[in-house]
Amino acid sequence: MKDKRAQWRANNAKARRRQRRYKKKLIAELPRIITDIHRHIPKMKPKALS
Secondary structure (H helix, E strand, C coil), X not given: XXXXXXXXXXXXHHHHHHHHXXXXXXXXXXHHHHHHHHHHCCCCCXXXXX
């Protein structure tokens, strides 16, 4: 079996391109991730002042 990671580190230009590609994907997914988080966290009801 061949270690693919060795090829990833072979070239700085490829590394930069790969990081930029995954950064774009992550940024594109952020609104959906945030929406999912807000949907699953129950809203806190303010306590009535006594």
